[in-house]
Amino acid sequence: MYKLLLCWRYLKTRYLAMACIVSVMLGVATLIVVNSVMSGFSTKLRERLRAMQSDVSIESFGMEGFADPHGKMEKIRQDPFLGPRVEAMTATMEVFAMLQYSWPNGERVSRPVKLVGVNADERAETGGFSEFLVLHKDNPSFALPENLRKRFLADEERFLKQLAPVEPPKLLPPDELPSPAPPQVEIKIPEGIILGNLIASIRRKTSEDHPDKKREEVYFLNPGDTVVLFTVSGAKMKPVDARFVVVDYFKSEMSEYDSNFVFVPLPYLQHLRTMGDRVTSIHVKLKDYRTDARQVVDALEHLFPGEMLRVQTWEQKQGPLLAAIDIEKGILNVLLFLIIAVAGFGILAIFSMIVAEKTRDIGVLKALGASNGGVMKIFLGYGLLLGIVGASFGTILGVLISDNINAVEKFLSNITGGDIFNRDLYYFDKIPTNLEISMLVSVNLGAIGIAVVFSILPALRAALLHPVRALRYE
Amino acid sequence: MMEANPLVCAVNLHKTYRRNADRVEVLRGLDLEVHEGEFISVLGASGSGKSTLLHLLGTLDRPDEGAIQFKGRRIDNLPSQERDRLRNQTFGFIFQFYHLLPELNTVENTLLPQMIAHGAWSWWWNRGEIRKRALELLDRVGLSHRLKHRPRELSGGEMQRAAIARALVNRPRVLLADEPTGNLDSANGQHIIRLLRELNRQEGLTIVMVTHNLDLVADTDRVVRLVEGRIEADPNAAAAFDTAMASK
Numbered sequence: 001m002y003k004l005l006l007c008w009r010y011l012k013t014r015y016l017a018m019a020c021i022v023s024v025m026l027g028v029a030t031l032i033v034v035n036s037v038m039s040g041f042s043t044k045l046r047e048r049l050r051a052m053q054s055d056v057s058i059e060s061f062g063m064e065g066f067a068d069p070h071g072k073m074e075k076i077r078q079d080p081f082l083g084p085r086v087e088a089m090t091a092t093m094e095v096f097a098m099l100q101y102s103w104p105n106g107e108r109v110s111r112p113v114k115l116v117g118v119n120a121d122e123r124a125e126t127g128g129f130s131e132f133l134v135l136h137k138d139n140p141s142f143a144l145p146e147n148l149r150k151r152f153l154a155d156e157e158r159f160l161k162q163l164a165p166v167e168p169p170k171l172l173p174p175d176e177l178p179s180p181a182p183p184q185v186e187i188k189i190p191e192g193i194i195l196g197n198l199i200a201s202i203r204r205k206t207s208e209d210h211p212d213k214k215r216e217e218v219y220f221l222n223p224g225d226t227v228v229l230f231t232v233s234g235a236k237m238k239p240v241d242a243r244f245v246v247v248d249y250f251k252s253e254m255s256e257y258d259s260n261f262v263f264v265p266l267p268y269l270q271h272l273r274t275m276g277d278r279v280t281s282i283h284v285k286l287k288d289y290r291t292d293a294r295q296v297v298d299a300l301e302h303l304f305p306g307e308m309l310r311v312q313t314w315e316q317k318q319g320p321l322l323a324a325i326d327i328e329k330g331i332l333n334v335l336l337f338l339i340i341a342v343a344g345f346g347i348l349a350i351f352s353m354i355v356a357e358k359t360r361d362i363g364v365l366k367a368l369g370a371s372n373g374g375v376m377k378i379f380l381g382y383g384l385l386l387g388i389v390g391a392s393f394g395t396i397l398g399v400l401i402s403d404n405i406n407a408v409e410k411f412l413s414n415i416t417g418g419d420i421f422n423r424d425l426y427y428f429d430k431i432p433t434n435l436e437i438s439m440l441v442s443v444n445l446g447a448i449g450i451a452v453v454f455s456i457l458p459a460l461r462a463a464l465l466h467p468v469r470a471l472r473y474e
Numbered sequence: 475m476m477e478a479n480p481l482v483c484a485v486n487l488h489k490t491y492r493r494n495a496d497r498v499e500v501l502r503g504l505d506l507e508v509h510e511g512e513f514i515s516v517l518g519a520s521g522s523g524k525s526t527l528l529h530l531l532g533t534l535d536r537p538d539e540g541a542i543q544f545k546g547r548r549i550d551n552l553p554s555q556e557r558d559r560l561r562n563q564t565f566g567f568i569f570q571f572y573h574l575l576p577e578l579n580t581v582e583n584t585l586l587p588q589m590i591a592h593g594a595w596s597w598w599w600n601r602g603e604i605r606k607r608a609l610e611l612l613d614r615v616g617l618s619h620r621l622k623h624r625p626r627e628l629s630g631g632e633m634q635r636a637a638i639a640r641a642l643v644n645r646p647r648v649l650l651a652d653e654p655t656g657n658l659d660s661a662n663g664q665h666i667i668r669l670l671r672e673l674n675r676q677e678g679l680t681i682v683m684v685t686h687n688l689d690l691v692a693d694t695d696r697v698v699r700l701v702e703g704r705i706e707a708d709p710n711a712a713a714a715f716d717t718a719m720a721s722k
Contacts, residue, residue, distance in 0.1 A: 368640075
């Protein structure tokens with residue numbers, strides 16, 4: 001009982017101990033804020049990666065792809081283990097290409113892109129496609145809407161009329177046959193193309209003076225505009241090209257995807273690359289990813305023996321990136337815990353001073369019958385109490401900052417005059433945060449543990465003081 | 475008429491303090507018997523080992539040689555836990571500089587030995603009774619108007635009276651007082667001695683008091699003198715000491 005009372009009184013009366021509380025508090029708050037922001041980034045990234053990827057993918061190792069995707073998909077459906085577990089499948093072809101288009105000032109620009117041939121309906125069923133379309137989320141399609149079709153035809157006719165008039169043919173002698181009628185120019189409507197949002201637009205600040213400094217997308221490639229794609233054919237690797245009309249944008253909010261991906265109809269891409277029915281991957285959506293993923297991957301690997309195919313879950317596919325985030329988070333946590341360790345050394349120093357100051361009182365306690373263990377528990381309890389109070393205040397502060405991180409960032413940006421969080425770089429409008437209970441618990445336990453561990457030495461010193469020497473201490 | 479068997483008995487006590495190469499032999503074969511209900515004064519010059527004797531009797535320290543018995547049972551070689559319990563339950567200490575804990579008020583300081591004796595649950599269940607005992611003692615020593623005061627808000631005499639209440643709260647068998655009036659003026663000193671005498675007579679409390687003040691020993695049952703680490707053999711030692719001091 002006296003231990004509790006003395007711990008509490010020491011906490012209330014020793015203002016030096018406030019330094020320990022503040023250092024633990026700042027350490028805990030820092031850990032919580034950094035962890036919540038990192039976790040927010042990680043969760044957001046994971047969500048977007050997850051949304052973009054099918055559950056399981058079967059891929060070829062090269063751009064030439066593999067033949068008979070429909071046969072393979074049918075084989076999967078017929079498999080007694082795989083069939084009931086598969087919800088949807090689609091074949092796609094992915095290949096690098098060059099995209100050429102015109103700036104509003106007429107200047108031509110080319111840029112490398114990742115060209116993906118998909119069947120829009122099937123791809124929508126496996127997820128990670130239609131929900132990211134900007135214009136036609138409910139009806140993903142490469143077909144030109146009627147208004148775009150008319151606009152395209154009108155543009156083409158205007159273009160043809162602008163061509164230099166052809167010299168009329170010289171009249172032939174009457175005994176000769178009449179010349180054939182001049183060939184009709186047929187306007188062929190190109191296939192539709194869905195462009196990554198960042199390919200078709202740039203992000204600009206709405207206004208320098210705008211309080212939020214919000215950025216908006218300004219599109220320079222609009223629906224109905226034409227672009228040209230250059231890629232290579234299948235086996236012979238010959239360059240091929242085709243014109244496409246922009247029908248939609250793909251906006252996943254993953255800058256890597258939005259600035260690289262373009263989607264075109266799969267049959268047309270197969271035709272363009274003279275690849276027959278070959279595709280580079282089959283995307284599989286499972287009914288229950290959590291339970292079945294691993295077994296499905298194993299089963300698929302056994303289903304196509306001898307074929308050079310790579311079967312992976314989305315997590316395996318993104319493994320290096322996800323692992324890098326986890327490693328980064330782990331290392332950062334270790335480094336940040338050093339802050340609390342520094343606070344721990346503060347506790348050690350301050351406790352040693354308090355033990356020295358309290359030497360005579362320790363002697364009195366022993367004279368009154370307090371055991372060595374009892375005296376030790378007073379100082380360990382004091383450390384525990386400091387840890388609990390510091391960690392509690394730190395948790396409150398950390399949670400408050402995490403919840404208002406954007407306001408804090410705005411405030412700091414205003415003070416420093418620069419962007420603390422570059423929204424163009426991260427492509428998030430707001431700093432994502434994610435406060436996990438497990439993280440809060442482990443940070444608190446860690447901080448309290450460090451406070452207790454660093455109070456062991458002074459507590460031990462207090463416990464081992466000889467009562468007579470302590471009573472005579474001056 | 476004294477009892478045949480002493481309550482506390484020190485036999486051939488030796489104690490030497492060592493600091494680097496220096497050796498100070500404080501007690502050199504001291505023998506002392508303290509009977510139940512006795513009020514003994516221990517006189518001696520500074521550094522004669524009076525406080526050391528008190529510390530050894532109260533199990534705060536161990537003798538280098540010799541033995542200390544309580545009711546015939548040797549206590550100087552007991553394990554730490556039992557010695558702690560003896561200090562808490564059997565011996566009460568009063569110090570020259572009061573040694574009240576500055577963080578606690580008068581009642582809390584008085585309750586401290588009870589808090590040490592009880593675990594949290596036991597304390598919780600018996601807190602009413604324990605507190606009642608402390609308040610009675612504080613009333614008896616005349617501090618019922620200073621219950622919530624911290625030591626820094628009390629006078630020297632009040633602090634010593636609070637220390638006496640603290641020493642008595644666990645109903646000890648022996649009170650060990652180390653110059654309890656050494657830091658007080660004569661009026662307060664007399665008051666404390668009267669209080670101790672009262673406790674001795676009314677409650678049968680055994681008291682061993684170390685003092686320098688010859689004016690105070692008159693009220694005690696027996697005076698022993700420490701000379702060269704031993705109790706003066708002469709039964710009239712106190713009187714001789716008194717005369718010697720008076721002639722100075």
